[in-house]
Amino acid sequence: MTDTVKGAAPAGEPILQVRNLVKHFPLTRGIVFQKQVGAVKAVDGISFDLHRGETLGIVGESGCGKSTVAKLLMNLERATSGEVFYKGEDITRLSGRALKAVRRNIQMVFQDPYTSLNPRMTVGDIIGEPFDIHPEVAPKGDRRKRVQELLDVVGLNPEYVNRYPHQFSGGQRQRIGIARGLALNPEIIICDEPVSALDVSVQAQVVNLMEKLQDEFGLSYIFIAHDLSIVRHISDRVGVMYLGRMAEIGTDAEIYEHPTHPYTQALLSAVPVPDPQAREQRAAGADSGAAAGRGRIILSGDVPSPADPPSGCRFRTRCWKAQDRCAQEQPLLAVPEVFRGSGTPAEHESACHFAEERATAEAA
Amino acid sequence: MPETTETTPAATTPATTAADTAATATAAGPVTPAGTATPEREKARSLWSDAWHDLSRKPMFYVSGLLILFLVVIAIWPGAIASGNPLACDLSKSQMGPTSGHPFGFDTQGCDVYTRTVYGARASVSVGIFSTVGVAVLGSLLGGLAGFFGGWWDAVLSRISDIFFGIPILLGGVVFLSVVKGGTVTTVSAFMILLGWPQIARIARGAVITAKQQDYVQAAKALGASNTRMLLRHIAPNALAPIIVVATIALGTYISLEATLSFLGVGLKPPAVSWGIDISQASDQIRNAPHMLLWPAGALSITVLAFIMLGDAVRDALDPKLR
Numbered sequence: 001m002t003d004t005v006k007g008a009a010p011a012g013e014p015i016l017q018v019r020n021l022v023k024h025f026p027l028t029r030g031i032v033f034q035k036q037v038g039a040v041k042a043v044d045g046i047s048f049d050l051h052r053g054e055t056l057g058i059v060g061e062s063g064c065g066k067s068t069v070a071k072l073l074m075n076l077e078r079a080t081s082g083e084v085f086y087k088g089e090d091i092t093r094l095s096g097r098a099l100k101a102v103r104r105n106i107q108m109v110f111q112d113p114y115t116s117l118n119p120r121m122t123v124g125d126i127i128g129e130p131f132d133i134h135p136e137v138a139p140k141g142d143r144r145k146r147v148q149e150l151l152d153v154v155g156l157n158p159e160y161v162n163r164y165p166h167q168f169s170g171g172q173r174q175r176i177g178i179a180r181g182l183a184l185n186p187e188i189i190i191c192d193e194p195v196s197a198l199d200v201s202v203q204a205q206v207v208n209l210m211e212k213l214q215d216e217f218g219l220s221y222i223f224i225a226h227d228l229s230i231v232r233h234i235s236d237r238v239g240v241m242y243l244g245r246m247a248e249i250g251t252d253a254e255i256y257e258h259p260t261h262p263y264t265q266a267l268l269s270a271v272p273v274p275d276p277q278a279r280e281q282r283a284a285g286a287d288s289g290a291a292a293g294r295g296r297i298i299l300s301g302d303v304p305s306p307a308d309p310p311s312g313c314r315f316r317t318r319c320w321k322a323q324d325r326c327a328q329e330q331p332l333l334a335v336p337e338v339f340r341g342s343g344t345p346a347e348h349e350s351a352c353h354f355a356e357e358r359a360t361a362e363a364a
Numbered sequence: 365m366p367e368t369t370e371t372t373p374a375a376t377t378p379a380t381t382a383a384d385t386a387a388t389a390t391a392a393g394p395v396t397p398a399g400t401a402t403p404e405r406e407k408a409r410s411l412w413s414d415a416w417h418d419l420s421r422k423p424m425f426y427v428s429g430l431l432i433l434f435l436v437v438i439a440i441w442p443g444a445i446a447s448g449n450p451l452a453c454d455l456s457k458s459q460m461g462p463t464s465g466h467p468f469g470f471d472t473q474g475c476d477v478y479t480r481t482v483y484g485a486r487a488s489v490s491v492g493i494f495s496t497v498g499v500a501v502l503g504s505l506l507g508g509l510a511g512f513f514g515g516w517w518d519a520v521l522s523r524i525s526d527i528f529f530g531i532p533i534l535l536g537g538v539v540f541l542s543v544v545k546g547g548t549v550t551t552v553s554a555f556m557i558l559l560g561w562p563q564i565a566r567i568a569r570g571a572v573i574t575a576k577q578q579d580y581v582q583a584a585k586a587l588g589a590s591n592t593r594m595l596l597r598h599i600a601p602n603a604l605a606p607i608i609v610v611a612t613i614a615l616g617t618y619i620s621l622e623a624t625l626s627f628l629g630v631g632l633k634p635p636a637v638s639w640g641i642d643i644s645q646a647s648d649q650i651r652n653a654p655h656m657l658l659w660p661a662g663a664l665s666i667t668v669l670a671f672i673m674l675g676d677a678v679r680d681a682l683d684p685k686l687r
Contacts, residue, residue, distance in 0.1 A: 074586045076582055076586060100588035103586065103587060107587075108586045110582070110583060111579075115578050115579040115580065116580055118580040118597075118598050118601075119602070120683075120684060121597070122410065122414075129584065129587060129597075132593075133584075133593070134587075162409045164684040166684065180587075
């Protein structure tokens with residue numbers, strides 16, 4: 001799978017390999033005697049690799065299963081099927097001591113800094129908690145110093161240890177959350193929309209901090225977000241999700257400049273353009289025919305319910321290229337035949353029967 | 365589990381320093397960081413030490429605390445402030461107003477109201493405290509575990525508490541207390557715990573479910589925290605506030621419920637002295653002799669108020685946002 005990534009090949013061997021990961025949430029009826037009447041297919045067969053030291057961005061609209069992927073990777077939810085290999089070991093079936101050991105190496109930064117910190121614990125207790133749970137990481141007398149070092153690393157005053165979370169701003173709280181994630185010296189940090197709850201000015205600070213920490217500690221990130229520009233800024237590779245499946249995955253240049261999946265193209269066309277002139281040009285392009293591939297693509301309809309997804313290609317109900325084949329045959333995430341061996345940036349994995357480049361691919 | 369592993373490095377450090385006593389230079393090594401760590405550790409604050417610090421500056425805490433202390437002292441040792449015998453009554457003084465030596469007057473039986481009010485504290489305060497503590501402990505344990513673990517345990521427990529909610533408390537009291545045959549503080553408290561726990565259990569269950577879904581609990585789980593740690597460190601402190609509020613209000617209800625049961629003749633039996641018995645006996649004489657009702661009822665109100673004030677102060681102290 002990774003052999004398709006060429007030229008801009010990310011450094012290092014795969015540290016995390018996800019294979020056919022599936023999470024179905026059962027829909028049950030009844031209170032004492034429950035019976036299953038269906039399932040919400042939140043994540044339905046996702047595979048990707050994360051390499052050492054790289055940042056993999058995962059984008060997609062609300063409800064496409066991004067956060068469920070994060071929870072599955074963290075083992076906060078049990079996968080219905082599929083595997084997540086961390087250094088060759090399947091972590092989805094681990095429990096007890098073995099799981100606790102893996103957790104030292106995979107940590108998480110949460111979306112909402114207002115709910116991810118216990119309001120009744122001091123900052124010192126919050127950042128020190130990882131050491132209480134994994135006492136082998138830092139000897140007892142050393143912990144307070146370590147907590148203050150961590151505060152310093154994320155750019156907070158080490159004297160704040162006795163303060164409570166509500167005494168901090170959103171950006172500062174997110175820094176506390178990052179410090180907690182760093183405490184155990186993990187190799188992988190999974191960031192579930194780490195900046196979407198923050199002001200734009202603060203977003204940049206936090207993202208820059210995360211990039212700095214990545215260089216300093218050699219971290220690998222899985223960066224989940226719905227803000228395409230932020231993801232492009234921080235990611236080495238990007239995966240686009242739609243309704244529980246991966247639509248397209250490749251390096252950031254491949255995805256942003258040469259998308260071949262119609263959903264990615266529609267998603268990128270919706271990125272706001274801050275320059276009014278460029279915006280007008282784009283609007284003019286849209287008039288000359290959306291299906292032809294210029295300008296903004298307006299998708300019709302809503303995202304189908306994940307409890308009853310369409311057959312074949314998940315995107316076919318809203319796709320302007322959809323044909324009978326799309327309903328019958330599920331497109332696999334692979335390099336499309338037309339681009340195979342072409343050596344162009346369009347040669348990356350895309351789950352579409354009719355993958356093609358769009359005429360325009362304005363920079364997002 | 366973390367406790368045992370934590371003690372290992374702590375236990376080895378003194379052992380090595382003891383072994384190295386001869387080598388003076390190395391002995392100084394471990395001492396210095398420990399010495400610098402100590403003043404820092406004193407500065408380190410936790411929720412509970414901050415709460416205590418906050419309480420110690422609140423007049424409401426001192427007022428309610430002193431009142432409760434006073435009540436507990438006279439409940440244990442009523443003779444300290446009342447020299448008379450609450451059962452020594454003189455019918456010729458029935459319903460007489462205050463006279464010298466008898467500042468609260470006399471009741472229908474001609475007993476001294478002051479002495480009876482002082483002696484009544486023991487039964488009323490014990491029933492109130494025992495029932496409330498019992499209900500709070502049992503209710504928050506059962507409800508909290510149901511909310512935390514969910515599943516069939518939650519389903520079964522919720523149905524059981526529905527059944528208990530369906531029992532009319534007075535009918536239940538008449539049946540239970542006439543079967544058990546007692547009319548002592550223990551049996552009345554046991555009955556109240558039996559019928560009262562579902563109220564707290566429901567509140568605890570809801571509060572725990574709310575807290576459980578918060579991201580900080582997920583974060584603790586992602587760090588590898590055990591269920592015990594999540595419950596004690598994260599969920600319990602955040603679910604405690606509504607339980608404290610309801611429990612302190614319930615305390616007053618239990619004292620007055622004890623009075624109602626005594627009035628029906630199934631609670632404490634007349635040789636026993638309680639505010640409940642006195643209030644129920646005085647309530648039909650309120651127009652002839654209001655003083656008979658006023659004193660025990662006033663004592664009851666002040667007791668309930670003191671506990672509610674204390675509960676309020678504790679709840680506020682446990683919320684860092686209110687500091």
